[in-house]
Each structure stands twice: as C-alpha cells, then as structure tokens.
Amino acid sequence: MFFKISLISACLLCGTAVAENLRATGDLGVVIEREQGSALLVNSSHRTVLKRVEALGDLSHASVVFSRDQRYAFVFGRDGGLTKIDLLRDKIDKRIVQAGNSIGGAISQDGSLIAVSNYTPGGVKVFSTETLQQVADIPALYQGDKRSKVVGLVDAPGQRFVFSLFDAGEIWVVDLNDPQNPQIQKFQDIGKQPYDALLSPDGRYYIAGLFGENGLALLDLWRPELNVRRILADYGKQDDKLPVYKMPHLEGWAMAGDLMFVPAIGHHEVLVIDKREWNLVKRIPVLGQPVFVMARPDGRQIWVNFAFPDNQHLQIIDVKDLSIVQSLQPGKAVLHMEFTPRGEEVWVSVRDEDRVMVYDTDDFSVKARLNAEKPSGIFFTSRAYKLGL
Structure with a gap:
C-alpha cells in the first residue's frame, strides 16, 4: 500500500513539474539576427528572449x-533556404x-502548403508544411523561355497564392486546391517593375507597387x-525624384478603415488613398524616404520608418486627422516594427545598436x-491568423 501511495505521489509531482514547464504559443515570436544567421525566439507578453x-x-x-x-x-x-523551427x-x-536566391514566401489558407518566391x-x-517535400514548381516564364524574378507573394482565400513578376510586369494568381495541377491566371502589362505588394485584410485587393513608373x-x-x-x-509626374536608398515595403498592411497608407518612392512622403474610389486624399510630408508604413491593429496609428x-x-501618424503626432529616435538603423496582437506595444529592431526597443503605443x-x-x-x-502576412 505504501509503495502504491508513493508511486501515485511521485506521478502527481511529475505531472506538476511537466505542467509548470508548459508553454503557450500565442505570444511567441521570432527576431531575425541577420548577420549572425540566427533568430531569437521571444515572448511578447513578458518581453523576454x-x-x-x-x-x-x-x-x-x-x-x-x-x-x-x-x-x-x-x-x-x-540564400534559398527554407527552415522550419519548432x-x-x-x-x-x-x-x-x-x-x-529567394525573397520571401507565404503559407496557404489551410496551412498545408508553403510557397517560396x-x-x-x-x-x-511549393512545399508541404509537414515534411518540406516539394509538391509544385511554377517557373515564372515570359516571352518564351525568359524567367522573371518573383516578388510580392501573398496567400489569398480559396487556397490561392498571388505574386508579381518583376521583369515581366505581370501578376499571377495560382489556385492550388490540387497541388499536382496548379491553375494559373495571368494578368499581363500591369506596369513596369512591380517591386512589392500587399493584400487587403479582407483578402479582396492585391496591390503591387511599381518601381519603373508612377502609380x-x-x-x-x-x-x-x-x-x-x-x-x-x-502621382509625382512633375516632381523631381530623389535617389532611392532602399526600396519601400508594402507588405505591412498599411490600411486603416477606408484609407490606405503607402510609402512614396523617391519622395519624403506617405500617400493617403481612399480605397473606396482609389484616389489620393493627402500627401503627408515625413522626414525621410519611408520604408515600412504600418498600421496599428486598431487602425488609429500609422508607424513609419525610413531609409538611410x-x-x-520613427514617425507616428494619427489617422483621425492625418497628422504626425510623435517623432522618436530609437537609434541607428531602425529596420523593422511589429505590433503585439492587440497593438498596445510595438517592437522595433535597431540594427546598429544591437537591440530591440519595445514602445507603449499610447x-x-x-x-x-x-x-x-x-x-x-x-x-x-x-500573423498565423492574418491573410497576406
């Protein structure tokens, strides 16, 4: 009897120890250390590595x-690497x-497929998320046997991926409900040198930025x-463009309500677009060439960082009156921002200071x-539950 009681007690203690070591995944994240070829796994609730x-x-x-x-x-x-981290x-x-040489990727609507551009x-x-075995190969061919660089790859509803062909000036929509037989819809002559793209949060609009011409x-x-x-x-046809030190990024979901906020190429401006009519509402002057223009999850603020x-x-725009309400100086080489899921904080990478800053967005x-x-x-x-990211 004593042995049985001791064994039960030991099992209960063992179970308690296991329970104490459990970790949830909802507030985890990854910080890329670009020069080290490494990544930090972080907890956003406790602000810890x-x-x-x-x-x-x-x-x-x-x-x-x-x-x-x-x-x-x-x-x-x-370098073309695709790494699955537990x-x-x-x-x-x-x-x-x-x-x-790869430039990014996306995960399918049902989570079973990974596509790499x-x-x-x-x-x-395209690869299986379970095994990383290749299930489809889609060459970006145009004008016969020419191959284009692929940019702006996003996932879309209906088990589809959408991407742009930089050299060809095309947008392709690929249906992968049957990965062995991808169905491709091609849209040609969309403009010169699409360099990045975003998908609206509802998955309806795919918008590619053009480097080779305006618009x-x-x-x-x-x-x-x-x-x-x-x-x-x-836009900007009569303006003198500045040298472009770093290509701006669109894949930040810079949308707030009916407004879209876009970094201007070669200008010190953020463009505000009414997505009901797709017309320009305002040009907001900022202190440099914007790279990321990102909306806080509630859509009230837009955070902007800049090229060299x-x-x-950093500058913060209040969406209510479309004005800059705060300027911050986190340190040398601010490269990226990420909001916590409900937007009460934002994490900011400061490359040349070897640190990540966490700001209260209020x-x-x-x-x-x-x-x-x-x-x-x-x-x-x-991000696992958001389209286009």
Missing part, C-alpha cells in the same frame, strides 16, 4: 510565416535549400474579370530594451 536558434543561412532579407497552430515558424532566407522545442525541425531561378516553389497596380480578386487597374498613375540617412527615426514610453545581434525582421505568431 527565450532562445537563440542558429545555422539559418543568409538572413539578409529574411521573412517568417507561422503554422496555423503557431507551433512552427518557417524562415525564408536570401517554437516549443527551441530548435530547427527541418531545413532545405530550395533555390539560389525566388529570384534565382525565377519562379515559385500602383490594383487587382480585385472578387472581380478578376475587370483585369488590373492602374491607380495614382499621375534618416533611418534612426504614451510612446520605452517598456523594454532587449539585446540582439544586428536585428532586422520581427515576426509574432499572431
């Missing part, structure tokens, strides 16, 4: 998506090198028969400083 995961390859332009259960992070490296075991689950060779490859290319995924529409085609030589600054006070080796992209697991 949990673990460093190394040997991730070239992370000079890395991005991350998450499995729908938030357990796994998929890291896209510039956020509960703090280690690499699997890693492959699928191309020579490639510069070399130009095209999109944006708009595709209504609900009504693709309308073809691609050019918006803001006349003004990349030590009073703009500093809540924490975390050490990181040359940090760049910051990605929280709440």
